[in-house]
Amino acid sequence: MTLALVAQRAGVSVQTVSNALNSPDLLAPRTLARVNEALSELDYRPHQAARSLRTRSSRLIGYGVQPMPAGVSTPVHDDFLHALSDSADRAGYRILLFAASADGEADRYDELLREHSVDAFVLSNTNRGDKRPAWLLKRDVPFVAFGRSWSAREHGDWVDVDGAHGTAAAVGHLVAAGHRRIAFLGWPRGSGVGDDRARGWREAMREHALPTRDLRVSSVNDVDAAREAVAPVLARATAVVAASDTLALGCYRALRDRDLSPGRDVAVVGFDDSPAAALLAPALSSVRQPLREVGRACIGLLMDRISAPGGAAQHVLLPPELVVRESSVPLPPA
Amino acid sequence: MTLALVAQRAGVSVQTVSNALNSPDLLAPRTLARVNEALSELDYRPHQAARSLRTRSSRLIGYGVQPMPAGVSTPVHDDFLHALSDSADRAGYRILLFAASADGEADRYDELLREHSVDAFVLSNTNRGDKRPAWLLKRDVPFVAFGRSWSAREHGDWVDVDGAHGTAAAVGHLVAAGHRRIAFLGWPRGSGVGDDRARGWREAMREHALPTRDLRVSSVNDVDAAREAVAPVLARATAVVAASDTLALGCYRALRDRDLSPGRDVAVVGFDDSPAAALLAPALSSVRQPLREVGRACIGLLMDRISAPGGAAQHVLLPPELVVRESSVPLPPA
DNA sequence: GAACTTTTTTGGATCGATCAAAATTCACCC
DNA sequence: GGGTGAATTTTGATCGATCCAAAAAAGTTC
Incomplete structure (x- = not known):
């Protein structure tokens, strides 16, 4: 199932189908309708790797799960992960989970970036002296932290519970x-x-x-x-x-x-x-803690950051119940 | 940072560098050493989208997080997710998280497959009458379930706790x-x-x-x-x-x-x-429940299934402690 | 109806890796 | 020294979508 097949079926060129998907306002209404019909008849979905290769954007957001120190019950963040995935989905992104080391080593993050596997990161469990925010900031990698950076001077985006x-x-x-x-x-x-x-x-x-x-x-x-x-x-x-x-x-x-x-x-x-x-x-x-809202807000800030990489840092403080x-x-x- | 750059630096062709990475035994020892040097000097990582486009494999494993019905404490599966990501990493795969609906609708799964976003799935919370295993089986999509399928007749791979x-x-x-x-x-x-x-x-x-x-x-x-x-x-x-x-x-x-x-x-x-x-x-x-081992076993079975799609179904039953x-x-x- | 815009469509190049097959180098022997 | 076959390396095509520039079609104006 490729663009070419859809194009053939609709009797137009490949580019026209691509336009129908990415900038439908460029097409004549009649053409658009015809293409859309073929699109839905064939139940077409763009091949992510191809799209990603060309646009240089994976539409994936990295989230590192840290090993749970035995006994310490992480505030069940199942809810958070669901909210994160759900909001990301709505924004056309998905969450890439990876095993991060407990001490916040940047190696894994670096690897993912060099592979172009992710466009951005969500950090959690940012503790005092965490090197990740500064590291990401320096490289202009979009990220949001769940948990404000208490170490003052840094200013990345964050969402936190008040x-x-x-x-x-x-x-x-x-x-x-x-x-x-x-x-x-x-x-x-x-x-x-x-x-x-x-x-x-x-x-x-x-x-x-x-x-x-x-x-x-x-x-x-x-x-x-x-x-x-x-x-x-x-x-x-x-x-x-x-x-x-x-x-x-x-x-x-x-x-x-x-x-x-x-x-x-x-x-x-x-x-x-x-x-x-x-x-x-x-x-x-x-x-x-309003974990659902935290997840939603994280994605919100991340989308802002991605679309306006140079903008001022945003902070969201949510009231718990x-x-x-x-x-x-x-x-x-x- | 592309293969071409590495090739130039090592004074060989692009394909040779690719071979150095994927089938090093094809290269003469001397050449391999030279390429490896260039590789590590430049700290090269292959562009995942490009690799994925050509090999038709994303090296991503889908895992759907279900919304937690309020009050029911999901057996903290933080540990499970960490083990899953960690084992996947070691096997050269990563976990793609997506928001699945509670009732195990297949739409999301279908979407991911058509986009070529994932190569396989890990299912959890498979309850009686779950339609996902049969659905995936019919389409020859590799998957493992955490939790055996109690509905007898189906035979996909699973890992479960005894x-x-x-x-x-x-x-x-x-x-x-x-x-x-x-x-x-x-x-x-x-x-x-x-x-x-x-x-x-x-x-x-x-x-x-x-x-x-x-x-x-x-x-x-x-x-x-x-x-x-x-x-x-x-x-x-x-x-x-x-x-x-x-x-x-x-x-x-x-x-x-x-x-x-x-x-x-x-x-x-x-x-x-x-x-x-x-x-x-x-x-x-x-x-x-030995969640770490469960995660590890899931990835193990999945790798077997991916490399031998037609093989007999495997089951792993782990003793709890x-x-x-x-x-x-x-x-x-x- | 010619000349000029504006809108819509097209062909070709490109992203970065891998596959398949051709070209080269190498080792060995008569 | 040239021929044979094997080992090694290179060339060219391809995956599928998007970008770019330019062609074709449609619409305006005089």
Whole structure:
């Protein structure tokens, strides 16, 4: 099934069929109709390799999957991948998956570019000191990062979830439920994401004229570490906002240690809405990242970048959504 | 960076360089060395589109991501995707991700084939009555399914996890710990995966000369449904093997309802080793699917199929691994 | 109806690799 | 030294779509 066959069938030249596909406004209406008929009768699809060779564009977007460090549950990004593929499809692009090394080596990226296998990249898990953005920027390769580059000076396009907005929403919700002493269980200072979530809590507390003194504790992202870290603050607080569901679970454990019940005695709100959140007893309130929208926005920015390579960097900050469950509302009398 | 440039630098013809890459044994050692030098000095990579156009093979494998029905936690297949990309890479292939509709419509698959965008497919989530295998088989399109086709007659290649082996291992482990009345909490009969897991339990019980009568209960894959379904059997059993972690969690709830403690009073083993399993209190023993190996095997079968399109169908059944945690061993005295 | 635009169609070249077959080089022997 | 056959390298054509420039057709104007 080639253009030539379609052309023969429609009684026109190959170029005319190509025009019918790529710039239909060049054709006389009568001709266009005839070609379109042949096109759909033969159910024609252009041969991607041929098109790609000529136009020097693969219409493929690279996405590197990193090996999951055992135990760390990546915020299920199935949803994200689906949204990414779906939006890309609509824009006439597809996603090329490749195995990226955990440390963000650029080799794989370089290889794909030299092979002309991809036109652009979507990055995720961009951590502080990630060399990929600068590397791509220098080479004028279109890319978007899911996760802003916290290392300030760089300015590539990115889409991110407004963590501060999420923790602030959690505080707002708890305040409305009557809480005043709301603690924050976060990660050690220094991680962009963690500091951002902490900020949301701090600012929201200030806005409600509530004290934050002695209400912030930190722990690495591990259930037992969090359980120990949060213990001392439980005497002073009636609610805890955690920077992740794992930390929130540590908080559950610490409460149980003191024969207190999450939700009933102390309200708890997590972050990420991992699959486990809904399954816990009591079910954990958590802040859900709008992964579908993130995927959509990534493709949107990428298309802008591809069509206007020199344009100013764009940033999209999406608000997450607080999912209220049993852990932050009084349980109904059984 | 084209073959022509490399050829010029090495002082040979274009074809010679191509041969150096594709059939190096055709070249005289001296020439090969010279070409290789030029090749690596210029850091040459073949233009995929050009290669693909000529060889009529994209070296891309299609994988359709389905939209995740909300709430149902897909067995985190991040790991699977990484293994898939990694193994594909090693075989000189890459993964093309596309958004597939939930109901397994073939349109998208057809489109990709007509565009020559992919050479083969990896299917996952093949449920009973899935039309994709038959469709691909009829068209002689190479594919592998993750998950055997339970609908008997079809014979495409597949890789699957031996569910029966997993539940049998759970039974063996429980028997070794002294349990004799071991119940099975499964899904309603009729699902291939569920019946397989049930069979493993039944056969292992028989092998250990243990009774199964009145020890099997079923429920849909929902925590609260499972909680109710498992209740009656708890009086008769000292251990429960569940067909999924969700069901196992329902069992936890049912035990708590009766003031019993999972692990201490009644042992519980789940299936899938979802991220939540390790986080529960007590941590849930569960059967882990070897997703890395599954991914590797999928690519292996696919390569065989591509090189020998007419060969007999191959099947790979991988044993899962029982991960023992607190829920199935006596807790150490605190 | 000639001269000049504007619109539509055509032929030929091109992207960069591989295939098939021809041309060259090499080794060996009489 | 030339002939034979094998090993090695080169030439020319091709995959299928798009770009370019120019030809053909249609439409305007005087």
